[in-house]
Amino acid sequence: MHSHDETDDENVYDALATADDDGRWAFGTGFDAGTAEIDAPVPDGVDRDDLATYCLMLADDALVASQRLSGWTTKAPELEEEVALANIALDLLGQARVLLARAGHLGAAEPYRGERSDGKGGCAGPQDDEDVLAYFRDDRAFRNVTLVETDLGDFAQTVAWLLVLASWRLALLRRLTGSRDPVLAAVAGKAVKELTYHRDYAAQWVLRLGDGTALSHARMQAGLEAVWPFVEELFTAHAVERRLVDAGVAVDPTELRWEVDAVLDQVLPAATLTRPERPAVGLVGGRGGRDGVHTEALGLVLAVMQSLARAHPEATW
């Protein structure tokens, strides 16, 4: 025999009928910059604009990846994957928000407020910097690597993409915990735990699909092949990165290759997959995502993401 606990549903209704500002309603949706404040001073000897650009690079990687992953909502192969993919998208969005706020604090949002010198409509309201940068910046000003903007294809391609992305970003942010910029160090400290989970989640699925059925094996190999041309860019240093590496603020992406390779060398053979041998996508006049020269995919991703915010440039939400 089991007795009821005293749930008083009348009181629950009463509580709901009263609107108050206790702020409890949005669990986990605020952002947490960790221990550092967004307005921490720029470290000595560091160029402010370089630091802002570097924050945008790391923010845009996370923001665009989050946007792509969110596209899986209601389409995942199982409810557990629905929950996991949304969770990963939320983690990345959280990382992006702090980094955008930091970039905004360093002045990156100002060109997109009010009347713009290029005649395009800027943000006309009191929106937060993170939203000005996410919604009122054009694709050519996005600094993400092109891997994150690619169409995710099927579930196999998605987990191949996530394995590469999370392994790379984990290697990067783990080193960034030692950055001289306290905001980057704090963001990295929090993100390392998240990215470890993302990488492990992806690796588990690469194993299951690679070593599952003949069909899943073929799709897993094809997914890996589709992602491969975008891997080389991850290990290419931009001039801003190089300057900030010298200043002790940024991580040199060329140093990350062995760590990502080590993960792939462990996972791919166990998953009975072969490391692809496909050439990297070509650059346009030597310029890639970090320079704002993207694939055709990014314009469409942003067109969707920014449509409502841009239709109401004076509105806050």
Place this chain on the structure above:
Amino acid sequence: MTVTEDETRDLEADFERTVAAEGRIEPRDWMPEGYRRTLIRQIAQHAHSEIIGMQPEGNWILRAPSLRRKAILLAKVQDEAGHGLYLYSATETLGVDRAELTEKLIDAKQKYSSIFNYPTLTFADIGVIGWLVDGAAICNQVPLCRSSYGPYARAMVRICKEESFHQRQGFELLRTLMAGTDAQRAMVQDAVDRWWWPSLMMFGPADGDSPNTQQSMAWRIKRHTNDELRQRYVDMTVPQAAALGVTLPDPELRWNEERQAHDFGAIDWDEFAQVVKGAGPCNAQRLANRRAAHEEGQWVRDAAAAYAAKQARRTEGAAA
């Protein structure tokens, strides 16, 4: 082993006593077949509603107009997938599995809440779904935290807590929009105009036309009639609408001093019947999307099963 008629009578008497004394029935306890069937039907319908309900809100995740709103909406839709998971787990304690119920959903053999067959046309719909639809769902669900079936009651406690956050976020979004531009205010009123009547239909048919209510109440699966819950929802919502500054689209809505409750206009039960029958604005789309996700995920689930079987063989091989 067969149970004699006398034994069945004893078990039934025990069951009735437990339920009448507000005790809880647990998975291993004996229960009448009708009770089991009713619970499976109700819990599955609730689980399906959570899963289908992800679609109208998911429609706006990619376009959410601020990063904070995007995070809130993603988290909310993720919670709904989580609710679906707990509820399907609760049905598993009654001897059915998730895959079987999913097949019934996509074959339209089991239902989900009719409300999710309406489209989300603007971002204000996201706020109104939180405020009105989740508000109505909470009115329905809070009493279920005291349902006689233990696993269902416990799942509902957790779900209701999260639903109340959802309702608050909806209300807060609407309050922000109402304090915004004229276009935003117009967007909210338009959304309220479209969702108010369907939200009243969420409580199901009027008491006189609700065939299952009486037995469900006797079994303490359900604790209030549809009309009682609908009235409570109206009475709760009217002051909130006033606080927001929106008009509920019902000229007959007014306070009745004598009843100490609001009177409200007649619900269009023909529309409700149409939607329940499958002819609502989005029924076909919602089911087609759910079917596509399920069918396109089959190869992934097959691969996971094949991999698990291989791993089990490897472990056995290593142990031998």
